Structure formats: structure tokens, C-alpha cells
Amino acid sequence: MKTPKNALLYIGFITTLLFLFVLAFSLAVNEKGVDLKKVALNFIFNFPMCLLLGYIDYKVIVYRQTKKDTYGIGKALTTDFLLTTLIVVPSSFIVHVLFTSDINIFMQLIPSVLLNCIIVMFIEILLYNQRQIENKMRLNRAEKEKAIYQFEVLKSQINPHFLFNSLNVLSSLVYHDAEKANLFVKNLSNIYRYLLTTQERSTVELEEELHFVKSYMFLEEIRFEENLIFHIENDKNMQHKKVIPASLQMLVENAIKHNISTSESPLIIHISINENGAIVSNNLQLRNYVVRNGIGLKNLEKQYAVYGKKIKIISGRTKFIVIIPFID
Numbered sequence: 001m002k003t004p005k006n007a008l009l010y011i012g013f014i015t016t017l018l019f020l021f022v023l024a025f026s027l028a029v030n031e032k033g034v035d036l037k038k039v040a041l042n043f044i045f046n047f048p049m050c051l052l053l054g055y056i057d058y059k060v061i062v063y064r065q066t067k068k069d070t071y072g073i074g075k076a077l078t079t080d081f082l083l084t085t086l087i088v089v090p091s092s093f094i095v096h097v098l099f100t101s102d103i104n105i106f107m108q109l110i111p112s113v114l115l116n117c118i119i120v121m122f123i124e125i126l127l128y129n130q131r132q133i134e135n136k137m138r139l140n141r142a143e144k145e146k147a148i149y150q151f152e153v154l155k156s157q158i159n160p161h162f163l164f165n166s167l168n169v170l171s172s173l174v175y176h177d178a179e180k181a182n183l184f185v186k187n188l189s190n191i192y193r194y195l196l197t198t199q200e201r202s203t204v205e206l207e208e209e210l211h212f213v214k215s216y217m218f219l220e221e222i223r224f225e226e227n228l229i230f231h232i233e234n235d236k237n238m239q240h241k242k243v244i245p246a247s248l249q250m251l252v253e254n255a256i257k258h259n260i261s262t263s264e265s266p267l268i269i270h271i272s273i274n275e276n277g278a279i280v281s282n283n284l285q286l287r288n289y290v291v292r293n294g295i296g297l298k299n300l301e302k303q304y305a306v307y308g309k310k311i312k313i314i315s316g317r318t319k320f321i322v323i324i325p326f327i328d
Helices: 004-029 036-066 073-099 105-158 160-176 178-198 206-227 247-258 295-306
Strands: 228-233 267-274 277-283 312-315 319-324
Touching: 004 036, 004 105, 036 105, 160 178, 160 206, 178 206, 206 228, 206 247, 206 267, 247 267, 247 277, 247 295, 247 319, 295 319
Parallel strands: 228 267
Antiparallel strands: 267 277, 277 319, 312 319
């Protein structure tokens, strides 16, 4: 058992069940009544073996479940009954042959099979209940982490610095390039529309995320001009793959936040898409005064971990690469 509480529950169940079995079969074979002394001796003799064989049952069931089979509940129970019976019952019979003079096969096998079936059923119920509790805790944790991640993403876009920089750029464009100012407003609107419409969604299609990233990069390219170079190498066959909302944008934003970009040394951000996932890379020219706590990236890693996926981070001397897997 995984916890002391489960172990105590299991021992208590085995103790009660074995005592009732010994008592019932004593009544069945003895017409004169129950000999409590024999019942007690029989119980003491069988108890250690019953615990051991029950433990073997548990290990067999857990091993079978770790194989992640696709059995239905009925087939799974039948398989566990057969597997454990084939192991436990012969072992029980051999012990009785070695330590007792009673070699009545029928009277030994029938109780063993029945006892084993009940123990297996109890273990199945115990493990099922444990899985339900773990699943509930995992879902609660996933929801909490999702809320934290979404809050961080939304906060990063609504923070005063982002709005201040965007409005500054917009005010300048209004006087010099009305057409570009109009495009700037539309892309800024696209950013907030995307954030608001995806905050309740766990995943989005890659195509949606890339449109969002393009809107975000349009604003940043106008702001940084030739100091920032941005490329997307897309694979049209992967457009319907799933990713977590704003995940690519967060990596792009991190690259801009943590690196210097000048006309002599522009920051180059490259996104490529292949069957392995979405790859975001940038040349490394780190700022000295930016706090690097890695909270955003850690939250993103937790989000993908919920789906059993792992983000790959490659940090070299001249390049920083993050590979985000698709969510099936």
C-alpha cells in the first residue's frame, strides 16, 4: 500500500476476512459445533501467509495496471482474478501440504480461491479510490497552474509598460503614417481579443497562436525598427496541431525582455515548425540589469507537464532555443 492509512485498512480487512472464513469453514466441516481453540490456531497459522499472498496480489495488480492496458473494467477484473489465482492458490496449497497433514485438495483450494477473489476485489476498489483522489488532486493542481499562467500572460500584456510603449508608438505614427497607425491599432486590438477569447481554453490550434504572435511582433517591430528581426518558418501541415495559448508569444516576449537589440547587433528571433513541435530561438546578447527569475517559463513547463509533455530548453553561448511539443 502507498500510505500507512491504506496499509492499516488492508491489514484490518485481511484480519476480519480471514477470521470469518476460518469460522465459516469450521462450522461447515464440524457438525458438533465450533472448536474455538482450533479456530484460533487455524487463524494464527493462516494469517501471516494470507498477508503475504495478499501482498503478492497487490503487486501483481499494480504491475498489470502500470502496463497502461486498454482493458475495460470487466476484462481487467477477470485478468487480475486469473493472474493472482494462478500465483496465490498453488502457493497456498503447497504451504498447507508442507505444514499440515490434511491433504484434502477440494477443502484447500475452494477457500483459497474464494478468499483470493475477495482480496483482489478489495484491492481493486482501494486502488480505484486512490486513483480517483489522485486524479482530482491533479486536476485541481492543473486548474490552479493554468490560472496562474493565464494571469501572468494577461498581466504581461496589460502592464503599464506595454500600454505605455504601445501608446507612445501609436501617438508618433498618427502624425507620420496614418495607414501604419491604423494597422497598429488593429493588431493591438487582435492581441487583446485573443487573450480574452482564449483565457478559458486549455489549448488552441497552432494557426491561431501564430496569428497572435504575428500581431504581437508587428507592434514590436515598429517599436524597435531595424533593431529587431523576426522570422517564421511555417509548416502548413501542422496548422491544426495544439499548443497552450500565448506560449509562443511568451517566449518571444522573453527574448525581447532579456536581450539587447541595437542596429549594430539586432536581436534575431526565429520560429520554425516541424513534426517535433514549435521551435523558438534567438541570438544571445543578454542585458545586465534584467531580473531573470524564470517564472514565466516555469509556469509554461508546468502547463505542458499536465499533458505529459516536456519543454526542451537549449542554452548555448550564442543562442537560446526552446522547443515546445504539440499537445495531441
